[in-house]
Amino acid sequence: MAKGSGSNGGGNARPTMADIANELGLAKITVSRALSNPSSVKESTRRLVRETAERMGYRLNVSARNLRQQRTRTIAVVIEMTPSHERLMSEPYPLLLLGGIMQELTAAGQNMVLTTIDLFTAAPPSADGVILLGQGVHDDAAAVIEATGLPYVVWGAEHGPPGRIVVGSDNREGGRLAADHLLGRGCRRLLFLGDAEHGEAEDRLRGFEARVAASDAAIVGNIPCAFTLPAGREAVGPLLDARGLDFDGIFAASDAIAMGAIEALQARGHRVPGEVSVVGFDDSPGAALFSPSLTSIRQDWAVGGELLAQKVLAKVAGQPVESRAMPVVLVKRES
Amino acid sequence: MAKGSGSNGGGNARPTMADIANELGLAKITVSRALSNPSSVKESTRRLVRETAERMGYRLNVSARNLRQQRTRTIAVVIEMTPSHERLMSEPYPLLLLGGIMQELTAAGQNMVLTTIDLFTAAPPSADGVILLGQGVHDDAAAVIEATGLPYVVWGAEHGPPGRIVVGSDNREGGRLAADHLLGRGCRRLLFLGDAEHGEAEDRLRGFEARVAASDAAIVGNIPCAFTLPAGREAVGPLLDARGLDFDGIFAASDAIAMGAIEALQARGHRVPGEVSVVGFDDSPGAALFSPSLTSIRQDWAVGGELLAQKVLAKVAGQPVESRAMPVVLVKRES
DNA sequence: TTGAAAGCGCTAACAT
DNA sequence: ATGTTAGCGCTTTCAA
Numbered sequence: 001m002a003k004g005s006g007s008n009g010g011g012n013a014r015p016t017m018a019d020i021a022n023e024l025g026l027a028k029i030t031v032s033r034a035l036s037n038p039s040s041v042k043e044s045t046r047r048l049v050r051e052t053a054e055r056m057g058y059r060l061n062v063s064a065r066n067l068r069q070q071r072t073r074t075i076a077v078v079i080e081m082t083p084s085h086e087r088l089m090s091e092p093y094p095l096l097l098l099g100g101i102m103q104e105l106t107a108a109g110q111n112m113v114l115t116t117i118d119l120f121t122a123a124p125p126s127a128d129g130v131i132l133l134g135q136g137v138h139d140d141a142a143a144v145i146e147a148t149g150l151p152y153v154v155w156g157a158e159h160g161p162p163g164r165i166v167v168g169s170d171n172r173e174g175g176r177l178a179a180d181h182l183l184g185r186g187c188r189r190l191l192f193l194g195d196a197e198h199g200e201a202e203d204r205l206r207g208f209e210a211r212v213a214a215s216d217a218a219i220v221g222n223i224p225c226a227f228t229l230p231a232g233r234e235a236v237g238p239l240l241d242a243r244g245l246d247f248d249g250i251f252a253a254s255d256a257i258a259m260g261a262i263e264a265l266q267a268r269g270h271r272v273p274g275e276v277s278v279v280g281f282d283d284s285p286g287a288a289l290f291s292p293s294l295t296s297i298r299q300d301w302a303v304g305g306e307l308l309a310q311k312v313l314a315k316v317a318g319q320p321v322e323s324r325a326m327p328v329v330l331v332k333r334e335s
Numbered sequence: 336m337a338k339g340s341g342s343n344g345g346g347n348a349r350p351t352m353a354d355i356a357n358e359l360g361l362a363k364i365t366v367s368r369a370l371s372n373p374s375s376v377k378e379s380t381r382r383l384v385r386e387t388a389e390r391m392g393y394r395l396n397v398s399a400r401n402l403r404q405q406r407t408r409t410i411a412v413v414i415e416m417t418p419s420h421e422r423l424m425s426e427p428y429p430l431l432l433l434g435g436i437m438q439e440l441t442a443a444g445q446n447m448v449l450t451t452i453d454l455f456t457a458a459p460p461s462a463d464g465v466i467l468l469g470q471g472v473h474d475d476a477a478a479v480i481e482a483t484g485l486p487y488v489v490w491g492a493e494h495g496p497p498g499r500i501v502v503g504s505d506n507r508e509g510g511r512l513a514a515d516h517l518l519g520r521g522c523r524r525l526l527f528l529g530d531a532e533h534g535e536a537e538d539r540l541r542g543f544e545a546r547v548a549a550s551d552a553a554i555v556g557n558i559p560c561a562f563t564l565p566a567g568r569e570a571v572g573p574l575l576d577a578r579g580l581d582f583d584g585i586f587a588a589s590d591a592i593a594m595g596a597i598e599a600l601q602a603r604g605h606r607v608p609g610e611v612s613v614v615g616f617d618d619s620p621g622a623a624l625f626s627p628s629l630t631s632i633r634q635d636w637a638v639g640g641e642l643l644a645q646k647v648l649a650k651v652a653g654q655p656v657e658s659r660a661m662p663v664v665l666v667k668r669e670s
Numbered sequence: 671t672t673g674a675a676a677g678c679g680c681t682a683a684c685a686t
Numbered sequence: 687a688t689g690t691t692a693g694c695g696c697t698t699t700c701a702a
Contacts, residue, residue, distance in 0.1 A: 014484075016678095016679055016680085017679070017680070017681095018679080018680095026688080026689090027688065027689045027690075028679085028680080028681090028689095029680090029681070029682095029688080029689065029690085030687085030688060030689075032679095032680070032681060033681090033687095033688085036681085040687080040688095041687070041688085042687060042688090045687085045688085057484070059459065059483065059484075060459070060679090060680085061402070061461075061678085061679050061680070062407075062459070062460065062461030063398050063401035063402040063407060063461050063678085063679080063680090064402050064678070064679035064680040064681090064694090065679080065680055065681075066398035066401075066402075066461070066680095066694095067396070067398040067399050067401075067402050067678090067679080067680075067694050067695065067696085068679080068680045068681050068682080068693085068694055069680085069681070069682090069694085070694070072397075072398060073458070074448070074460070077449075095430050098449075102449065102450075102451065102454075106450075106451060106453070106454045109457070109458050111448050111450065111454075111458065111460045112448060112449050112450070113409070113446050113447060113448045113449070114412075114433075114437065114447050114448070114449045115437075115441075115446065115447070116437065116441065118441070119437075119441045119446075122444070123408070123444050123446065124394065124395075124397070125397065125409070125446045126396075126397030126398050126401070148394065149349075149392070149394075259624070285621060286620060286621050286624045289594070289621050289624045289625045289626075290624045291624075291626045351694095351695055351696085352695070352696070353695080353696095361672080361673090362672070362673045362674075363673095363695085363696080363697095364672080364673065364674085364696090364697075364698095365671090365672060365673075367695095367696070367697060368671095368672085368697090371697085375671080375672095376671070376672085377671060377672090380671085380672090395695090395696085396694085396695050396696070398694085398695080398696090399678090399694070399695035399696040399697090400695080400696055400697075401678095401696090402678050402679065402680085402694090402695080402696075403677085403678055403695080403696045403697045403698080404678085404696085404697070404698090405678070
């Protein structure tokens with residue numbers, strides 16, 4: 001037998017660096033260097049080691065390296081919503097957020113473990129940092145992450161403690177754009193649909209209110225509702241049945257809500273945009289397909305994802321990081 | 336000082352089991368047992384250890400446990416497509432697949448690391464098993480996974496080696512349903528739109544062909560195209576410009592393709608479903624919103640995801656596993 | 671019910 | 687350019 005022991009004696013288990021070292025009469029550290037830091041090893045040994053590793057079907061034991069190096073090269077992405085039934089998992093756009101995150105993490109050689117807030121609590125994955133998508137209605141999700149002591153960043157609105165890093169769209173500006181658009185079309189009696197308990201929706205409402213307050217129009221209704229199409233329908237239907245059509249413009253906190261609202265209007269014979277103009281939020285894929293096609297505030301999800309990833313990696317590396325509100329644009333369509 | 340050494344001497348680094356053990360004058364193994372296998376430790380010590388751990392802010396070092404136990408409680412989910420630009424990341428439905436997978440993995444206490452095939456190759460995550468979403472055009476993605484020696488299952492069509500476990504929709508049956516529907520509406524000159532190099536699309540085409548062959552109708556065109564809306568438009572537009580409207584029914588391998596085809600038809604003044612009936616595939620959310628709303632073959636993504644997770648976990652546990660083709664249904668709408 | 675010893679596979683630190 | 691030693695934090699095995 002050769003020098004370095006600790007190998008598995010030629011069995012058929014997965015080979016380790018010690019096995020390769022034995023095979024070649026080298027020390028395992030040399031094998032390690034040849035595989036992970038080629039420049040520190042003679043060209044010939046390097047090739048020899050690489051070939052042997054390949055031939056023996058060697059694969060790095062990531063857990064061992066992670067333990068030794070005290071880091072995991074992994075970022076946890078925590079989804080605040082329940083996967084199958086809520087907005088995130090039934091609408092396409094946050095997928096773009098994931099896409100942006102993946103792209104950046106991939107480029108940085110980082111893995112991404114995807115969990116829900118519940119799973120994160122029950123079985124914390126091994127990760128160097130956390131990206132939280134959606135901060136929860138009262139910041140409850142963020143509190144859970146905070147407790148782990150890991151560096152983290154949040155997608156959402158800036159409503160938490162000052163030190164917290166938040167990346168999100170400029171929701172206030174979105175509200176202002178929506179107001180300007182509706183006012184420009186001559187709307188004077190406006191409706192807001194959305195859950196203002198939710199930080200992002202709250203900011204949208206604030207921006208909207210600010211612009212309307214500076215005009216001769218008024219907000220005649222502010223109906224709390226979830227981000228879904230049925231919620232939009234249920235918010236507007238009863239209203240119409242109760243007091244008839246007493247508004248001429250709607251700003252909805254999501255496109256899905258806007259669609260639900262329009263369905264409710266149409267079901268009662270009202271024309272959109274003839275009698276009521278509607279502005280949604282997100283510019284989701286369905287917005288262009290819907291009839292009438294939806295005027296909406298577009299968020300740049302992909303870039304947002306990239307920013308989230310960059311910022312969490314910077315935090316992990318101990319660099320200073322700042323929050324960021326991303327620009328939004330109004331996409332004019334029929335509604 | 337107390338007995339078990341190996342702790343960090345009261346510094347402010349994250350405490351380990353040894354620190355807790357020192358604090359309480361116990362052996363670290365007792366701490367380990369108290370935290371992970373409560374029944375093997377006296378009630379009083381158990382509570383003591385738990386409280387101390389809590390107080391000291393102890394968090395399990397997952398890498399160390401993984402190394403010791405030679406498993407990671409992690410399943411890698413590999414996306415075959417490029418995240419930001421291709422079908423998977425711009426359409427909502429595979430998110431449902433992810434949702435189903437997450438739900439099952441969560442229930443089984445497993446983490447999920449999400450990677451692309453490229454990242455998986457470049458920086459293999461530590462995982463006990465792999466779920467591959469989409470097998471690639473010529474099975475190339477599956478080959479990469481196969482090479483790792485890890486247990487894996489695939490979402491897609493059964494076209495690989497016999498031992499491979501595949502979960503997917505019954506694409507042949509989907510093709511048959513589409514054919515029956517179009518034939519039932521009196522269509523006689525049919526068009527297929529989709530990339531038959533792609534296993535799932537191929538099966539859809541095969542089922543479609545089989546039914547049409549048994550009728551007095553004919554397939555007058557089979558246009559290869561990607562799964563996207565623009566691809567559908569590009570597939571049909573030039574055709575119409577070249578030879579006019581010489582078909583009365585379309586079966587598209589995805590709803591996106593169907594929408595593109597309909598746009599191309601409408602742009603040239605043809606009526607859908609008046610002159611041409613169209614059946615899509617996936618029953619994606621946009622299908623109901625589109626005008627005309629889309630008749631489509633529905634796949635049950637969420638259940639598919641759950642099955643994928645169950646099967647890969649069974650494989651990891653060394654249990655026998657079988658492939659599965661899930662039922663599909665035709666959803667009749669305007670088109 | 672609790673403990674002592676050993677070692678999972680790897681790499682940092684210090685030789686040579 | 688290569689080797690020796692040690693140890694990351696945990697749990698398995700064997701013992702008391």
